[in-house]
Amino acid sequence: MKKKLFALGAAAVLAFGLASCGEDDSNVIKLEYSGTASNKDFNMQLFEDFKAARKAAGDTKEYKITYVEHGPDKVDSEVQDWVVGPDVYEFASDKITGLYSKSALAKISGQNATFISENNSDLGKDLATFNGDYYAYPYTGDNTYYLQYDKSVFTAEDVKSIETLLDKAEEKGLKIGYNLQEAFWGAGALFTFGADYNMVFDEDGSVTSVTSDFDSDKGLKAAKAILNIVQHPAWQNKMEAPTPTNGLAACIAGTWDIATYKKALGDNYACAPMPAVTVDGETKNLGAFLGGKLLGVNPQRSQGNAERLAAAHQLALFLSNKESQLKRFKDQGVAPCNLEAANDSEVLASENIKVLVEQAKFAHAQTAVPANFWTAPITLITGMVDGTVTVDNLQEAIDTLNKSIKDSK
Numbered sequence: 001m002k003k004k005l006f007a008l009g010a011a012a013v014l015a016f017g018l019a020s021c022g023e024d025d026s027n028v029i030k031l032e033y034s035g036t037a038s039n040k041d042f043n044m045q046l047f048e049d050f051k052a053a054r055k056a057a058g059d060t061k062e063y064k065i066t067y068v069e070h071g072p073d074k075v076d077s078e079v080q081d082w083v084v085g086p087d088v089y090e091f092a093s094d095k096i097t098g099l100y101s102k103s104a105l106a107k108i109s110g111q112n113a114t115f116i117s118e119n120n121s122d123l124g125k126d127l128a129t130f131n132g133d134y135y136a137y138p139y140t141g142d143n144t145y146y147l148q149y150d151k152s153v154f155t156a157e158d159v160k161s162i163e164t165l166l167d168k169a170e171e172k173g174l175k176i177g178y179n180l181q182e183a184f185w186g187a188g189a190l191f192t193f194g195a196d197y198n199m200v201f202d203e204d205g206s207v208t209s210v211t212s213d214f215d216s217d218k219g220l221k222a223a224k225a226i227l228n229i230v231q232h233p234a235w236q237n238k239m240e241a242p243t244p245t246n247g248l249a250a251c252i253a254g255t256w257d258i259a260t261y262k263k264a265l266g267d268n269y270a271c272a273p274m275p276a277v278t279v280d281g282e283t284k285n286l287g288a289f290l291g292g293k294l295l296g297v298n299p300q301r302s303q304g305n306a307e308r309l310a311a312a313h314q315l316a317l318f319l320s321n322k323e324s325q326l327k328r329f330k331d332q333g334v335a336p337c338n339l340e341a342a343n344d345s346e347v348l349a350s351e352n353i354k355v356l357v358e359q360a361k362f363a364h365a366q367t368a369v370p371a372n373f374w375t376a377p378i379t380l381i382t383g384m385v386d387g388t389v390t391v392d393n394l395q396e397a398i399d400t401l402n403k404s405i406k407d408s409k
Contacts, residue, residue: 028062029311034089037069050318082300087312093127093291097368100205106299108134124337126365127292136294137320142335143291148261149250151270162275169234177238177251183374186381191287191364195219210370215402221279223398273359291366372408376401
């Protein structure tokens with residue numbers, strides 16, 4: 001045993017000696033960043049911009065930033081131990097509750113919190129907020145879906161109403177894709193006439209209560225709207241770019257697939273906000289979620305190293321500023337939530353951004369959701385499709401849905 005201890009001690013001395021002959025580690029700040037694989041090169045260039053900005057500000061530190069690949073929608077499940085997790089990471093807005101409960105989000109205060117408040121859209125600020133405080137830096141606000149269609153088939157007037165759109169498609173022997181049997185779409189439609197939920201959390205981020213009114217007249221109208229759509233002969237539960245092969249002429253499609261739809265439709269590509277629907281004499285735009293991507297700072301990785309934690313905040317702040325958001329728009333087409341960036345002339349000229357601005361007026365912010373909120377709408381809408389949920393038992397069905405949501409934490 002003594003020989004083993006001596007061997008380890010000698011190795012440690014040797015390692016120390018080699019380190020002392022090399023770089024001065026006291027002048028180096030090491031950070032780990034988690035982002036998407038496809039955007040790695042783009043993000044690595046932003047890191048170089050960050051380093052240059054720090055140097056120009058008089059910072060003499062050397063920053064070494066390594067990159068790990070976790071998608072914003074998977075980082076919460078793929079990172080098993082946040083003590084060795086990334087310092088700064090991308091995440092989707094609906095992940096904030098789980099990340100907070102894992103103590104993976106540092107609270108943002110002082111000048112950084114002021115920066116978020118003064119420079120971001122209301123949506124961006126809402127997405128970055130948990131339990132009344134900022135816990136993330138917003139950098140996009142366009143995670144939604146809206147109508148993308150063939151303008152050689154439909155006029156701009158046709159696409160304002162889902163009833164007109166479906167009827168026109170049926171007349172032409174075509175189909176409309178609307179992925180209602182997946183919760184992101186189906187749950188969004190439940191907000192159409194104003195029904196909603198509310199969650200209350202304790203200091204640990206645990207849900208203490210959930211209230212909802214999807215069993216009200218507002219919820220019943222939304223359910224009727226969904227039922228009318230799925231019973232229409234022109235409706236299909238698809239999200240595919242329209243082609244002669246699949247028979248689709250329009251689709252309620254995600255912003256992440258814009259490039260695919262533009263390629264498929266070419267000069268005939270057009271887009272519009274979610275169409276309106278009329279139920280019992282009341283007309284509203286079909287509901288949709290609107291989320292975004294944020295940057296979280298993981299305080300566990302710093303483990304009491306205040307300098308490293310401060311540097312992580314500086315990096316997240318830089319990557320979410322006006323210039324970085326504009327560069328993302330030009331490189332990837334994603335919509336900024338920074339107010340100045342969103343009002344840039346090139347951004348405003350984008351047809352997709354114009355639609356997004358219109359839809360933001362009625363879309364539902366995608367933040368924390370109750371535990372059963374992704375499963376209850378699927379059960380309801382699948383029942384509508386297979387015929388077990390009808391007009392006659394619709395109130396009973398939404399009573400069940402609402403109870404399921406309220407009982408979940």
